[in-house]
Amino acid sequence: MSSDLTITDKQDGFTQNQIAALQQMGVQDASQGDLAVFFHEVQRTGLDPFARQIYMIGRRTKVDGQWVTKYTIQTGIDGFRLIARRAADRSHEAFGEPVTAWCGPDAVWREAWLDAKHPPLAAKVVVQRGQGTFTGVATLEEYQGTRKVKDQDGSWHAEPTSMWKSKPAIMLAKCAEALALRKAFPQDLSGLYGDDEIQESDPKEEQKPAQQDDQPVQAEVMASKEQQDQVAALMRQGGVSKVSQAETAFKALVGKPISLPEQMTHEEAAMLLEAPSLVVSRTRQALSQEAPDASR
Structure with missing residues (x-):
């Protein structure tokens, strides 16, 4: 194909x-x-x-x-x-x-x-x-x-x-x-x-x-498979190993409640991949802030 x-x-x-x-x-x-x-x-x-x-x-x-x-x-x-x-x-x-x-x-x-x-x-x-x-x-x-x-x-x-x-x-x-x-x-x-x-x-x-339903129209281009894999790898470096952690990380990184890389837009993925070290550090920070709440 x-x-x-x-x-x-x-x-x-x-x-x-x-x-x-x-x-x-x-x-x-x-x-x-x-x-x-x-x-x-x-x-x-x-x-x-x-x-x-x-x-x-x-x-x-x-x-x-x-x-x-x-x-x-x-x-x-x-x-x-x-x-x-x-x-x-x-x-x-x-x-x-x-x-x-x-x-x-x-x-x-x-x-x-x-x-x-x-x-x-x-x-x-x-x-x-x-x-x-x-x-x-x-x-x-x-x-x-x-x-x-x-x-x-x-x-x-x-x-x-x-x-x-x-x-x-x-x-x-x-x-x-x-x-x-x-x-x-x-x-x-x-x-x-x-x-x-x-x-x-x-x-x-x-x-x-x-x-x-009187909603505004805008087509969205979703992240490519290559972008998805790269972002997922960076998040794993930041400590993400399960869905709940992915949701926490994505909320910190792109500001919306998603749990899978394929739910990102092309624009969001491209922005994250421009600063890979920042993705890793912000992921770690988000997970560390979430940990105390999870333990309660």
Whole structure:
């Protein structure tokens, strides 16, 4: 089956087996035009959709009074870095490590953000390509990801997603880096957006039809098998050996009550794997805090 999913240079579109696999990954409502655009981006970037390096996310929106699914092609920051590295290698240009800084209300840029109680208001990333430097600045107000919450009176309000609430400095830095990389490699990255750059629409502007319980729509890309295995291994290093411990660890790591790695989203897993030592230490800390309660 894996060979059936391999995309070759001779293809001019997805095969039926590849389309069937994509449909299982959440694009079953995509039109032939959507799939054609997606295939073009897959070939242009060299990223593998079946390894979750690049994917198409569907979101419901209202157009001329009708509810339709609109697709956005997205990748993680690792996909951006891979594309940039390949492009620099092809042109035999230097590609420097991104330099990141954050600032708060005082507008002073800092190399590390140490205020755990208050998120940074902006992040700046500088990327070097050849002899040029390219800067991306992302502000919290413009990029903070939100989710829709329905109040008791039936109205909607937006609040930060779990990842933006728990790791705002890292999330903001990833958005700034995507901006900088897109400036440095416009031919290779134009039209491609990172996971963390995409926000939900304003709750007042997007709601599902009444027959669908009036809940907001957002497709989620779940963690790949490789991501699941890596996170599970890190949690085992942190002392997790049973389901109850996994639930405690996941609540501390991603802020929601899950017990299995396959219940993580791609975004959550990618964020954890960017700081493996932190995953191990936070897991140990969460289990140690839980132990006294369990003994009572």
